[in-house]
Amino acid sequence: MYIPTMATLATPVLDDLICFDLYAASRRVTAAYRPILGELGLTYPQYLVLVVLGAHDEIPIKDVGRELRLDHATLSPLLRRLERDGLVTRHRSPDDERAVLVSLTEAGRSVHERFGDVHCRIADALGITQEQATQLRGLLRALTVS
Amino acid sequence: MYIPTMATLATPVLDDLICFDLYAASRRVTAAYRPILGELGLTYPQYLVLVVLGAHDEIPIKDVGRELRLDHATLSPLLRRLERDGLVTRHRSPDDERAVLVSLTEAGRSVHERFGDVHCRIADALGITQEQATQLRGLLRALTVS
């Protein structure tokens, strides 16, 4: 039985806002990554980009954006910084001059090889069980896809 | 029985990263708010600040930051913009000259009264059940508190 609270009748307070829990949890997790990724000289979005690049040989910027659901205007300067730091290379596709293909450099590949360790340390830091993670993922994906 | 996947042995791929689902879901929800809050001339963090202010008469910036878990360096310019737009006032506490007390103006109070409607429209847009929301909140808070 659902009993309406004040929140459904009047203006919501912070405690009624599931969106806030999501927003706060996301920032909390990013903050947990910060010191660990800091050792590698990476930010959290940069880490995600390198995770994507690690799974491909060469990939157009557009596809990186599609996987991460990030805008080109976010990725463009981010990739420029990764190139400046020597972790990725960018060059025009010979097949389609509009496309810029991105790939890991040797140095980028080395950094990527340390991500297994990062993954384990984060799992420890967050103290979430395998079961909780699976359940959470299901709920989050329902939100993201809808 | 837990069977280790490649991910636990080698470098993770995007699909192994629960953090990414969280990050993507958070941006997705913020994006759902954007057009609705846009009608009120607000961003999502500004909305959260006004939700907090609506529950108080006067409140120090520090307490707003504690409730939202946001840094002063984030709130300070945000509040300046809200003041510029006539939604909040800021003045030094007479009791403690270090503290800046923030409160809603008449205009800010009017905007706040429309938040019940915003809340309903978002719930619709996200299409999440009451049960799912409760379950999700529990998992998220476990992450945020730990």
Next chain:
DNA sequence: GGAAATTACATTGTGCACAAGATAATGGCA
């Protein structure tokens, strides 16, 4: 083949988010 629509990037401007460092008021405490 050539105009028009599409596609892939780039740029600019606004607004978070947070680290690091600075300033000013407060509250002990010798």
Next chain:
DNA sequence: TGCCATTATCTTGTGCACAATGTAATTTCC
């Protein structure tokens, strides 16, 4: 009283995140 640690705020710098707009290569359709 004067000194010092603490507290609340502010400022600066870097890096996302995204809307809006621009550019150039490609494709489509006639």
